[in-house]
Amino acid sequence: xxxxxxxxxxxxxxxxxxxxxxxxxxxxxxxxxxxxxxxxxxxxxxxxxxxxxxxxxxxxxxxxxxxxxxxxxxxxxxxxxxxxxxxxxxxxxxxxxxxxxxxxxxxxxxxxxxxxxxxxxxxxxxxxxxxxxxxxxxxxxxxxxxxxxxxxxxxxxxxxxxxxxxxxxxxxxxxxxxxxxxxxxxxxxxxxxxxxxxxxxxxxxxxxxxxxxxxxxxxxxxxxxxxxxxxxxxxxxxxxxxxxxxxxxxxxxxxxxxxxxxxxxxxxxxxxxxxxxxxxxxxxxxxxxxxxxxxxxxxxxxxxxxxxxxxxxxxxxxxxxxxxxxxxxxxxxxxxxxxxxxxxxxxxxxxxxxxxxxxxxxxxxxxxxxxxxxxxxxxxxxxxxxxxxxxxxxxxxxxxxxxxxxxxxxxxxxxxxxxxxxxxxxxxxxxxxxxxxxxxxxxxxxxxxxxxxxxxxxxxxxxxxxxxxxxxxxxxxxxxxxxxxxxxxxxxxxxxxxxxxxxxxxxxxxxxxxxxxxxxxxxxxxxxxxxxxxxxxxxxxxxxxxxxxxxxxxxxxxxxxxxxxxxxxxxxxxxxxxxxxxxxxxxxxxxxxxxxxxxxxxxxxxxxxxxxxxxxxxxxxxxxxxxxxxxxxxxxxxxxxxxxxxxxxxxxxxx
DNA sequence: GTAGGGTTAATG
DNA sequence: CATTAACCCTAC
Numbered sequence: 001x002x003x004x005x006x007x008x009x010x011x012x013x014x015x016x017x018x019x020x021x022x023x024x025x026x027x028x029x030x031x032x033x034x035x036x037x038x039x040x041x042x043x044x045x046x047x048x049x050x051x052x053x054x055x056x057x058x059x060x061x062x063x064x065x066x067x068x069x070x071x072x073x074x075x076x077x078x079x080x081x082x083x084x085x086x087x088x089x090x091x092x093x094x095x096x097x098x099x100x101x102x103x104x105x106x107x108x109x110x111x112x113x114x115x116x117x118x119x120x121x122x123x124x125x126x127x128x129x130x131x132x133x134x135x136x137x138x139x140x141x142x143x144x145x146x147x148x149x150x151x152x153x154x155x156x157x158x159x160x161x162x163x164x165x166x167x168x169x170x171x172x173x174x175x176x177x178x179x180x181x182x183x184x185x186x187x188x189x190x191x192x193x194x195x196x197x198x199x200x201x202x203x204x205x206x207x208x209x210x211x212x213x214x215x216x217x218x219x220x221x222x223x224x225x226x227x228x229x230x231x232x233x234x235x236x237x238x239x240x241x242x243x244x245x246x247x248x249x250x251x252x253x254x255x256x257x258x259x260x261x262x263x264x265x266x267x268x269x270x271x272x273x274x275x276x277x278x279x280x281x282x283x284x285x286x287x288x289x290x291x292x293x294x295x296x297x298x299x300x301x302x303x304x305x306x307x308x309x310x311x312x313x314x315x316x317x318x319x320x321x322x323x324x325x326x327x328x329x330x331x332x333x334x335x336x337x338x339x340x341x342x343x344x345x346x347x348x349x350x351x352x353x354x355x356x357x358x359x360x361x362x363x364x365x366x367x368x369x370x371x372x373x374x375x376x377x378x379x380x381x382x383x384x385x386x387x388x389x390x391x392x393x394x395x396x397x398x399x400x401x402x403x404x405x406x407x408x409x410x411x412x413x414x415x416x417x418x419x420x421x422x423x424x425x426x427x428x429x430x431x432x433x434x435x436x437x438x439x440x441x442x443x444x445x446x447x448x449x450x451x452x453x454x455x456x457x458x459x460x461x462x463x464x465x466x467x468x469x470x471x472x473x474x475x476x477x478x479x480x481x482x483x484x485x486x487x488x489x490x491x492x493x494x495x496x497x498x499x500x501x502x503x504x505x506x507x508x509x510x511x512x513x514x515x516x517x518x519x520x521x522x523x524x525x526x527x528x529x530x531x532x533x534x535x536x537x538x539x540x541x542x543x544x545x546x547x548x549x550x551x552x553x554x555x556x557x558x559x560x561x562x563x564x565x566x567x568x569x570x571x572x573x574x575x576x577x578x579x580x581x582x583x584x585x586x587x588x589x590x591x592x593x594x595x596x597x598x599x600x601x602x603x604x605x606x607x608x609x610x611x612x613x614x615x616x617x618x619x620x621x622x623x624x625x626x627x628x629x630x631x632x633x634x635x636x637x638x639x640x641x642x643x644x645x646x647x648x649x650x651x652x653x654x655x
Numbered sequence: 656g657t658a659g660g661g662t663t664a665a666t667g
Numbered sequence: 668c669a670t671t672a673a674c675c676c677t678a679c
Binding site for chain 1: 656657658659663664665
């Protein structure tokens with residue numbers, strides 16, 4: 001926000017460009033939501049999530065936008081009871097929390113707020129009832145419906161349905177979840193109208209034909225067409241446009257500075273961003289999407305690579321770029337970690353420790369679940385899993401049933417242009433398996449379920465411990481974005497060379513979880529296979545280290561009585577295993593894993609939250625916890641929590 | 656609202 | 668049983 005004044009002036013190109021990208025993708029996400037293209041929406045939100053971790057020129061409306069995205073992500077997944085954003089809560093309950101935050105930060109008419117709350121609660125009831133989750137429905141009735149005065153009638157109806165265990169009723173049939181989504185979108189849009197992003201404006205003003213859509217008064221200032229059809233902006237025109245826009249968007253860099261930077265870059269790379277964007281576009285207007293996604297993402301990435309202070313990263317971003325486009329879809333991904341592990345070890349082992357498995361479903365952008373299919377899954381494993389499941393089932397029968405649902409969009413399309421990271425494709429998703437084949441297919445881009453046991457407990461623990469002691473420095477929490485290091489390290493033992501070469505890791509946070517992708521350089525199946533194994537191992541370990549703490553997985557989760565509570569950490573991490581940075585959960589938009597039943601108890605801090613905290617302290621100074629809290633999209637964190645966390649971070653020398 | 660000591664609970 | 672991150676309580 002504005003506070004960084006002192007330092008602000010020296011914004012890096014990455015910060016600025018990330019801001020533009022941020023604005024752009026938020027805008028696109030909202031457009032996608034509006035068009036009911038929820039798959040695209042999740043893709044865009046994932047991009048936004050990953051952007052936020054990088055240095056960004058924070059703007060006053062950034063928080064607002066993030067909150068809106070958080071809210072809509074939760075709404076978007078509200079009909080998936082197995083997903084969670086904040087540990088014990090269903091997505092819609094999380095939406096209620098975010099709504100509170102929104103109302104706190106912005107002025108929302110009380111009536112409007114109530115209306116929205118009511119709509120969310122009722123929808124949640126409907127969702128629970130429809131899916132036969134009567135117990136949960138009952139909880140909702142008790143906890144949320146209590147104060148709803150005017151809904152007495154509905155409350156009664158719901159009560160009776162719960163009592164009679166009926167999941168079909170005219171009322172339930174009537175309500176349409178998609179209408180509800182759009183209603184929530186309307187609410188958000190009434191509250192905050194997102195202006196046309198800078199990048200789009202630039203593109204539009206450059207005369208790019210595809211840019212259309214959004215309403216914006218087009219000032220066709222200086223735009224000239226070239227004979228070739230190419231559009232070219234005169235420098236003067238560009239400068240003018242830039243002046244206007246930079247003011248409006250709070251860009252603090254002067255045009256000439258930018259120009260200089262570009263020139264520099266130009267020397268190294270052939271085309272500086274603006275050029276790229278402007279020139280590319282015109283070239284093939286038709287074939288390319290209006291917004292040259294590639295360009296943008298590419299820009300971002302490049303930036304990233306340049307700026308990233310973490311040395312190790314350097315390579316990855318570039319690579320990613322390269323691969324990102326087309327490969328993202330690559331069907332062959334890595335096998336879910338679990339698999340490999342399990343195969344390696346005797347089933348019995350696997351099972352034993354885990355008594356309560358939890359199911360975690362994560363939404364991974366482009367994860368393809370299909371992997372599992374191929375992965376040769378040893379039957380033994382399956383069986384063991386099933387057994388586990390059964391056990392688990394006893395605990396909460398509810399959650400299990402639905403393993404995976406399609407993502408909203410349903411489309412499996414993997415390719416997401418947007419997310420380069422996804423390119424890596426391999427996010428392995430883990431799924432628990434129940435019926436693999438079918439599900440896997442459905443899920444395409446969605447989630448995964450993981451079971452805890454997948455990994456052997458012992459190894460994990462040990463690794464974790466080490467992590468604590470030895471590497472705080474690297475611990476995921478520590479510094480933000482550096483991802484690879486740890487993984488590399490961890491991995492080293494097992495596979496050094498190949499790993500480095502083949503796997504690019506990006507971690508994107510996913511919502512709740514971190515998604516990390518590793519991309520095998522060569523998708524060839526054989527190689528892949530190898531990777532898999534490797535990664536598997538890796539992942540298990542890295543998982544632990546990395547953010548294990550962050551993961552909320554299941555710490556408190558399992559309610560199962562008496563059972564072994566030991567494992568609480570889910571391993572739903574991805575194959576790549578590194579999920580260092582992110583914690584899983586809670587990411588801004590993504591959901592995490594299965595719910596554990598009970599109350600949320602302790603919420604581990606995610607890397608992202610820690611980053612926000614660090615940034616907040618940097619900006620406002622330690623001690624201004626409340627201010628920091630309100631300046632970042634924390635959910636369910638109090639100022640005291642921030643203070644305590646800061647204390648812990650100091651203790652660990654994470655800062 | 657914040658600081659700091661005490662408590663809780665997960666983990667090994 | 669020891670360690671420790673997250674949480675709680677209380678004084679200011």
